[in-house]
Amino acid sequence: MRFGILGETKAWRDDGSEVPLGGPARRALLALLLVRPGEVVSADRLAEEVDPAGALSAHAVQSQVSRLRTALGPAAIERSAAGYRIVVELDAVDACRFERLAGRGRAALRDGEAEQAVALLREALGLWRGPALAEVAERETARAAAVRLEELRLAALEDRFEGALRLGDHRAAVPELRALVGRHPLREQLAALLMRALFAEGGQAEALVVFEETRRHLAEQLGADPSAELAAIHRELLSADPTPSPTAPPAQLTSFVGRAGEVNETAELLRVARLVTLVGPGGVGKTRLAVELAGSPADEVCFAELAPLRDGAALPQALLGALGLRGNGLHLDGVRAPLDRLITALSDRMLLLVLDNCEHLVEESAALVARLLATCPRLRILATSREPLGIIGESLQYVGPLDEDAAMRLFTDRAAAVRRGFAPDPALVRRICTALDGLPLAIELAAARLRTMEIADLAGRLDDLLGIAGRGTRTADQRHRTLRSVVAWGWDLLSESERRAARRFAVFAGGASAEAAAGVCDADGETLESLADKSFLQAGRGRYRMLETIRTFAAEQLAAAGEQDVAERAHGRYVRQLVRTADPYLRTAEQLEWLPVVTAVHDDLLTAVRRAVRAQEVAAALDLLASASAYLWIRGASTSVAPHAAALLETIGDRPPAGRGEEYAVCVLLAASGSAGQPVWQRHRAAAEQALAAAWPGERAGRYPVALLVWMMRSAGQAQADDRQSAFELVSAQHDCPEPWARAVARYVSGFGFLGTGDTPGAERAFGLAGDAFGALGDRWGSALALDMLAGLAAGRGDRAEAVALTDRALALTEQLGALEDAADLLVSRGDQLAADDPAAAGADYVRAAELAVGAGSADGLAAALRGQADLALSEGDLTAAERLYSEALERIDPHWIKALCNRVRTLTGLARVAELRGDHVTARTHYRTAAEAAAEAGPSAPAVLGLFGLPAPVVEAVSRR
Incomplete structure (x- = not known):
């Protein structure tokens, strides 16, 4: 007999059946005896603990013990002069067994046997069914034991996690x-x-x-x-490298069977060819082969799943995301095409890029691959597709069905996983695998049916379904029909609730959490788990995903059932609710917790926006974009939605829809962040500003305060002084706004107003107040912006130590946000601050900034780092190196981006100083004049800003005279 006190007190016979114990008094009595099995507990103590009110007599205890003996057997409880004790082996009590297993697990962990430790600890923790000693945990005798057991459980959990981390x-x-x-x-x-x-x-x-x-x-x-x-x-x-990691290949939960030769052959191809494409029909195992290959190279790997993409123009942005890179910096830099950023990021990086499922975007994929291979000499690409990319230099590896032996091993392996003790009949297994043409996906789907079907019945059903008799050599098209037939047959065997959940799952762009899948698919957890058991879903890392072949079939079934609109609307509501819930937290200390939450559904966000725009559901699309806007700007991903925002504006026209003025303004800002955003901005700017001003009149708050900051930054880069001034007035009006983040933005923006009048103490006060306000909210983004400006002001008044300290604080915040490009900018600033006193440290900052800028795909960040290195070369008298570095920097600077203004002016000034030192005064004057003309684009505040950054007097004076 076994006993349990780790949860409700229970007893089980040797055959597993539960012993009826009776009411709560009897269970409490048994629990108290099991606290210390084999030890005597006095009758008085039992009476007091079972009934603290004192209504239970010694005679009543004896009566309860007698009834327990009847249930458990007369020898189970012994009576002595001192009281009662239960006669039981220690290992028959779950608490004692738990302690023994947990102790062995800890010992195994101590000895370095992590796998054994995890197995033992899982077994130990699996004995818990609820709180220990549930019926008597508050009684004096049991309280200490319950607390002790709970402490041991937590310690075992910690040991189990320790083992998992080691594995x-x-x-x-x-x-x-x-x-x-x-x-x-x-x-x-x-x-x-x-x-x-x-x-x-x-x-x-x-x-x-x-x-x-x-x-x-x-x-x-x-x-x-x-x-x-x-x-x-x-x-x-704090000391770790903040460089983001590329997306790793998806984790596989099953063994890899039958393609060792193809792995070796393809790996050899990858050693000599820069582009290898795995070609074959759907379900043949191209992705799994690519995953195995991606796990073997010594150099870095980035795995990009292209199946969720529906627009080839989004390919570069998707690859930036797979590389873990932002689309733009926190300062909302000038428009750089994602392809340009991607090329910069990969230009000198040794990387294997895996592009999975290219067939639906084969032309766009081919063009992108050709461009990347031409501009990134250390890059290698492994692609999977149902057809070749068709570009020069492509090496093809055809992936065919498994041979007979491998197919049989795969079926046997998967069958044993769903049916314990599976004993294969070789003839039947061979017959099934032949019927399925050796297609891995078809084999896995069929093997999953053995959970509820005998193998002979399975073989017979497949014979009827596929007509195995008389089949000869099969073409690729015939194999495709085989796979489709097996998917359809498996589909028909699902229950109606399973079919509904599976077809609705097709609306997700990639994977989905269990909660999201349950809500959108109108399914419970048991249904989703059943679909995973039957291989229609794959489960792992807390999420579900669907293979593309099955997704295609499920999408067809969704359309045929007439449920596509219902499912898509449910998906859109789920995404909209998630981003709407996350939005306010992204401006608080919780932003680091919520950014990954929204990032996980980025592909679904794009899908929901695209569907709403395509269906001309203006209100839904505007709400989605506006609710996600803070995430998109802070995460540096605004360019990913820019084409959809621009298309939505074409539907809306030049006037904002009623009741959606602020959302319209946000849409304009998002559309303007794209590579073709300037015409959109010019067309819609005036109407959007009016809508934004109406939403944020100053005395009450609108809904999307981040739009105010972005509006100001966007307007600052415009040539028209009136545009800049109206934007400045709009944001400055928020000083008394009830929204605290908007008030912080108003203080931040007012600092530039003080700079424009030459009042640097006023600017420092304003930026300091802004930094305090952002800091009080816990917002790292705004805090970093304010600290960056304060550091510049400290450097401008000669307090380099303070400037470095402030820059260090800003660096820590940008690294927390994963703002790689901004970290590069700040390292350049710190290098500039250190250059006079510690050129070696400054040089190290410039080198590190260049590395981060290249990793982020930021040409302007790299230009700033090169300019810093050129400054050091100039100070050391190496005019040749200085001129080369200044020239390289100038080639990379975006002349139309306001944030790059100071760097461009400093670079031109550096070239002028090189020419001066060589005695070439004509060239020097030309560079000074160009620098002054560029600086004047900043408007009235240019002299103050340029002086703040330590530019030479000739340039500042020239700008002041303009």
């Missing part, structure tokens, strides 16, 4: 660790494990947030500092 299973650990840290905020070991798991997955900034929250809880509740271990992890996070 590299970081991502799966994060959700559960988050929940545990939320319930136990003072438990430093849990916080340390979560920080390590987040860091291993590239979530350095999120890990820093966990440390800060834990530190605050310890200080407020215990008056203590973090432990040495937690502090050490924090130091490691």
Whole structure:
């Protein structure tokens, strides 16, 4: 007999059947005896603990014990002079077994046997069914035991997570660790494990947030500092390289069977060819082969899934996202085409880029691949497609069906996974695999049916379905029909609720969380799990995904069922609700928690926007874009929606829809962030500004305060002084606005007004107030912007130490946000601040800035770093190196971007000084004049701004005279 106290008190016979114990008094009595099995508990203690009110007599205890004996057997409980004891083997009590297994797990972990430790600890923790000693946990005798067992459970959980992290299973650990840290905020070991798991997955900034929250809880509740271990992890996070990691190949939950020869052959091709395309029909296993190949190279790998894309123009932006790069910096830089940024990012990077599922965008994919290979000499590309890309230099690797032996091994492997003790009949397995043409996906779908079907019945059904008799050599088209037939047959065997969920899942762009899938697909968790069991969905890392072949079939079924509009609207509502919920948190200390949440549905956001725009659902599309706008700007992804925003404006026309004026203005800003945004801006600017001013009159708040800052930045780069002034007045009017983020923006923008009049102390006060306001809200984006300006002001008055300290603070914030390009900009600023006193440190900053700028695909960031290196060469008297570096910088600077103005002027000035030192005064005057003309584009504030950044007197004087 077995007993359980890790949850409701229970007893089970050896055959697994449960023993009826009776009412709560009897269960409480048994629980108290099982707290210390084999030890005597006095009758008085039992009476007092079972009924604290004192209504239970010794005779009543004896009566309850007698009834327990009847249920458990007369030998189960012994009577002695001192009381009662239960006679049971320790391992028959779940709590005792738990302690033994947990101890063995901890010992295995200590000995370096992580896999064994995790298995033991999972078994131990699986014994828990609820709170320990649930019926008597508040009784005196049991309270200490319950607390002790709960402590042991937490320790076992920590050991299990430690083992999982050692085995590299970081991502799966994060959700559960988050929940545990939320319930136990003072438990430093849990916080340390979560920080390590987040860091291993590239979530350095999120890990820093966990440390800060834990530190605050310890200080407020215990008056203590973090432990040495937690502090050490924090130091490691701060010193870690913030460079984002490319997307890794998707994790595979099943074994790889039958293609060892093709892996070796293709790997050899990749060593000599820069473009290899895996070609074959759907379901033949191209993606799985690509995943295996991506796991073997020594150099860096980026895996880009193209199946969710529906527009070839979005390919460069999608690849930037796969590389972990932003579309633009926090300062909302000038319009740079995503392709240009992509080329800059890959220009000198040794990388294997995997492009999975190119067939639906084959022409656009071919053009992009050709351009990347021509401009990025160290790049290699592995593509999968149902047809070749058809460009020069392409090496084709045809992926065909599995041979007979490999197909049989695959079927047997998958069948054993769904049916324990599966004993294959070789003849039947061969017959099934022959019927399925050796197609891996068809084999996996068929094997999944063995959960509920005998293998002989399966073979017979396939014979009827596919007509195996008399088949000869099969063409690719016939194999495609085979696969489709198997998918359709498996579909017909699903229940109606499973079919409805599967066809509606087709509206997701990529994968989906269980919660999202349940809501959009009108399904419960059991239905989704059943679809995964039957291979119609794939589960992993807390999300579901659907293979493209099955998605295509499911989408057809969705349309045939007449549910496409319903499903798409449900999907749109889900995305809109998520981004709307996230929006206010993105301007607070929670932004690091919410940015990844929205990033995870970025492809679904694009899909929902595209559908709404295509259907001319103006209100829905405007609401989606506006609700997502803060995320898009902070994350640097506004260019990804720019074409859709521009198309929506074509539908809307030149006047904002009633009740959607602010959303219309946001749409104009998003459309203007694209490579063709200037005509959109010129056409819609006036109407959008009127709408924005109406939404933000100053005495009340609108809905999207980030639009105010973006409007000001966008307007600052325009040639018309009236446009700049009206934007300045609009934002400045928010000083008394009830929205705190808008007030912070107003203070930030007013600093530029003080700069324009030469009042640098006033500017410093304004930027300082803005920084304080952003900091009070916990917003790292606004704080970094304000700190950057304060650092420039400190440098301008000669306080370089203060400038460096402020820049360091801004750097820490931009790194938390993953703003690689802005980190490069700030490193250049710090280099400029250090150059006079510590040229070696300045040089190191310029070099690191150049690396980050290249990694971010920022030509302007690279130009700034080269200009800094040129300044150092000039100060050392190396005129040749200085001229070369200045010239390289000038080639990369965008002459139409306001943020690049100072760098362009400094570069031209540097070239003028080189010419002066060589005695070429004509060239020097030409460069000075060009620099002054460029600087004058900044308007009346140009002299103050240029003087602030330490530009030579000839340029500042020339601008002042204009």
